Structures are given as structure tokens and as C-alpha cells.
Amino acid sequence: MEADGCLILVQDGNNARALFGHVKWFDPVKGFGFVVADEGGPDILLHANVLRNFGQSSVADGARIEVTVQETERGVQAVEVLKIEPPEGIEEAPLADFQEIDPEVLSSAPLEPARVKWFDKAKGFGFANVFGRKEDVFLHIEVLRRSGLADLQPGEALALRVIDGKRGRMATEVCAWEAGLNSRED
Numbered sequence: 800m801e802a803d804g805c806l807i808l809v810q811d812g813n814n815a816r817a818l819f820g821h822v823k824w825f826d827p828v829k830g831f832g833f834v835v836a837d838e839g840g841p842d843i844l845l846h847a848n849v850l851r852n853f854g855q856s857s858v859a860d861g862a863r864i865e866v867t868v869q870e871t872e873r874g875v876q877a878v879e880v881l882k883i884e885p886p887e888g889i890e891e892a893p894l895a896d897f898q899e900i901d902p903e904v905l906s907s908a909p910l911e912p913a914r915v916k917w918f919d920k921a922k923g924f925g926f927a928n929v930f931g932r933k934e935d936v937f938l939h940i941e942v943l944r945r946s947g948l949a950d951l952q953p954g955e956a957l958a959l960r961v962i963d964g965k966r967g968r969m970a971t972e973v974c975a976w977e978a979g980l981n982s983r984e985d
Contacts, residue, residue, distance in 0.1 A: 818837070844874060854957070915957065916928055
């Protein structure tokens with residue numbers, strides 16, 4: 800049902816509704832953060848478990864987000880993440896590693912399911928392993944930011960667009976795990 804232009808969902812007899820906003824901040828160490836709704840109102844609690852159910856362990860500050868929210872005794876909380884988009888205003892110029900590569904090649908690389916081997920936010924990079932391949936895939940922090948992520952955890956499942964670049968196999972985009980699985984079913 801719709802009310803005031805918002806989709807109203809009923810979950811377990813409680814009113815829940817989908818809304819758009821942006822991530823005010825999210826701290827994967829603390830296990831939560833807050834979303835500011837486009838329509839205003841109180842900050843919305845975003846718990847790490849809700850984000851993990853979407854297939855991510857972190858989200859970049861300022862990222863656009865669509866969530867289903869529910870009023871609780873403790874305030875408004877996100878109960879499901881529906882969509883995440885990278886923060887607006889992130890520089891669209893290609894990274895130095897990708898400058899000499901045709902943008903069509905970057906965007907047309909298939910999504911491949913992978914797991915994070917390690918990632919060091921302070922160093923600004925890490926590596927992942929694509930299933931069925933021996934080579935590591937280089938992950939640059941700017942690729943994470945442009946994908947709407949802030950950090951990765953060892954063992955985290957995700958989907959990568961991978962090309963052969965100056966540093967060997969390199970991720971050009973990072974997505975939720977399900978995106979990689981769905982691309983293999985096509």
C-alpha cells in the first residue's frame with residue numbers, strides 16, 4: 800500500500816516503510832551507524848547485521864541508500880537495505896592504473912564471485928581471491944569508495960569486476976556477493 804508517496808510494507812504485523820537517504824556515518828568496528836532520510840526526521844539506526852544481510856560489511860559515509868525502516872521503542876531502525884549507491888561527488892576521473900584502458904573494457908568486465916584475502920584501510924589496498932582462479936586480485940581503496948564501500952573484512956564474500964592491469968589482476972568495481980552469483984546464472 801502507498802501513503803504520502805512512500806511504500807508501506809507490513810512485516811510481522813508492524814508498519815515498515817521504504818525510504819531514501821544517505822549514510823551519515825557507519826563504523827564496522829562498533830557495528831552500527833546512522834542514516835539521514837531525505838524526508839527529514841530522526842536519524843535511522845543502521846546495524847551491521849542489517850548491512851550484512853545485504854551482503855556488505857561496510858558502507859561509505861555519504862553513500863545514497865534505500866532502506867526499509869521500522870519504528871521501535873528505541874527509535875527508527877533500518878530493518879533491510881534495498882539499495883546502496885556510491886556517495887555523490889566522488890571524482891569520476893579514472894584511477895591512474897586505469898587511465899590507459901578503454902572505459903568500455905572496464906564497465907563490460909564480468910562480475911566474478913570472490914572472497915577478501917586481506918584489506919588494510921590505512922595502506923589503502925588489499926587482495927581478494929576469485930573462485931576457481933589462483934591469482935590474487937588487487938583491491939584499491941578508491942575502487943571501494945567508488946563502489947560505495949568503506950572497508951572490507953577478511954573472508955568477506957563479494958563480487959568483483961576484474962581486468963588484467965599494470966598490477967596484474969585488478970578490481971575495477973566491488974559489489975555485493977549476490978551480484979556475482981546472479982551474473983553467473985545469466
